[in-house]
Amino acid sequence: MIFKILAVLIACNIYLPINDINTSQNAILSLAEWDIGYGSYKCYEDYRCITDTTSPQWQIQQEAWTDDNGLRRYEDRYCIALGSAFGTDIGDKYIIELETGEQFRCILADQKADCDTNVEHTADINGAVIEFIVDTPMLNESVKQMGDVSYIAGMKGNVKRIYKE
Secondary structure, eight states: OHHHHHHHHHHTTOOOOOOSSOHHHHHHHTTTEEEEEEOOOOEEEEGGGOOOTTSHHHHHHHHOEEOTTSBEEETTEEEEEEOGGGOOOTTOEEEEEETTSOEEEEEEEEEOOGGGBOTTSSSBTTOOOOEEEEOGGGSOHHHHHHTOGGGSTTOOSOEEEEEEO
């Protein structure tokens, strides 16, 4: 049975993250969703920090735009970075659900380095699960002062679940 499941995963090009905690449960959740329950702090990086002109990250930013809140968007999705536990393929699409019930669509536009995340590679040392790609001069003053995108309406609260589309 396990070999049939592995064959389907390989045929569908699905990769399961391997980390230091409860690998079997993580493998089950990794097919479609992850339950989080933390990550109320949402950090950001300016899109100008993406400087490798040969990278897919750079390419996404060439087609992205800045919304009224200073957040970078690709089509109708927020540009974000996640830890490698959630996937490493730039351009993958996700839905983020907050504990408030708010949901928003995202695209993996950059990758958090494993050395900058916890042992599970899900959050940085400050507990930020999501790192938004932004146009810093366009951010409101509260976000810049606090260093937290949660100060934008609709972004407050813990990350409840991440769905990979």
